[in-house]
Amino acid sequence: MILLIVILHFIIIIECSYCPIKHIHSSTPTTGFIESPGHPSAYSAPLDCVFNITTAASNVIQLSFVTFDLASKNQLSDQCLDSYLLVVVVDRHGRQHVGDRLCGNAVPSSINTMQSWMQVQFVTTAANNKHRGFRIQYRILSEAAIQEPLSILGEPMFSGCGGHSTPGQLSGEILSPGYPSTYPKNSTCNWLIRVEARQRIYIRIVHLHLAPTIAECERASLTIIDGYKHENFGNERKESTSETSEAKFCGSQLYYSEEGMKSYLSSANRIVVRLVTQEGPASSMIGEERIGFKVCRGV
Incomplete structure (x- = not known):
């Protein structure tokens, strides 16, 4: 009889702890919520819950935390052990961040990605009777609705720091603020170039003069970035592919003698052109004919 009670108790624990993988998929923009089991009541243990959120390649996924109440970090290890949430972003090359x-x-x-696949894992290992768990809002948005990253202009007397192309615009040029006389310090300017799906973007540097030497990337640099590159979140769980996701330029065009070194072809339909400066032009550059950069782009 005692053995039967123990077995029944064990079965009840297993049933309460069972947390099947929840698959959420929408091929069109939408929004919804994921919650810890029993929310807003206290969650149980042990749990290992996985929420798999996917959408079409033409969309992206974002997460916003509405409520969040889990056990604190372990005082001895300073790590999340009793319960924790783990977010994994899978990029368009299959790399897990x-x-x-x-x-x-x-x-x-909030976690704002340019990717169409995210996983949220919720793990509990210790009994709990007071923490309420979490409620997270997920948003599936059209990739076309995502604008360029925020630009920061360090000197307000300048203009033209950042922006985006217009639908159907197949060619154009981008100039650094103040071109061809100077450029601002302490600035980050982001320009988004986006074309239709299945089109690619060709970028060519017409003129580049940011510093006297190529070693002065901290002074100013120009970077052309894959618009779907996953930035500023987590560590990659898989090896990188051989595909180039960005090209960085410093110094002047004298250091990029071959034509192929001054051009970039995107792997998909959006790229970001980014100027980052800490200082203005070096004193030795003042009076030169052209300072800054000019790039042209086409499809």
Whole structure:
């Protein structure tokens, strides 16, 4: 009889702890919520829940944390052990970017990706009777609705720092702020170039003069970035592919003698052109005919 009670109790624990993988898919823009089991009541343990969120390649996924209340970090190890949330972003090359374990009751920042596949894993290992778990809003958005990253202009007397192309615009040029006389310091300018799906973008540097030497990338640099590159989140779980996701230029065009070194062909239909400066032009550059950069682009 005692053995039967123990077995029944074990079965009840297993049933309460069972957390099947939840697949969420929408090929069109939509929004919804994922929650810890029992939310807003306290969650149980042990749990290993996985929420798999996918959409069409023409869309992207974003997460916003509405409520968040998990056990705090272990005092001895300073790590999330009793319960934690793990967000994994899978990029368009199949690489998995694994975020840090999230726990405690501080509401995490939103996670805005340019990817169409995310996984949220919720793990609990210790009994709990007071923490309410989490509620997260997911948003599936059209890739076409995502604008360029925020630009920061360090000197307000300049203009033309950042922007985006217009639908159907197949060619054009981008100039650094102040071109051809100078450029601003302490600035980050982002220009988004986007064309229709299945089209690719060709970029050519017409003129480049940011510093006297190529070693002065900290002074100013120009970077052409794959518009779907996954940035500022987690570590890659898989090896990188051989595909180039960005090209960085410093110094002047004298250091890029071959024509192929001054051009870039995107792998998909959007790229970001980014100028980052810490200082203005070197004193030795003042009075030169052209300072800054000019790039042309086409399809």
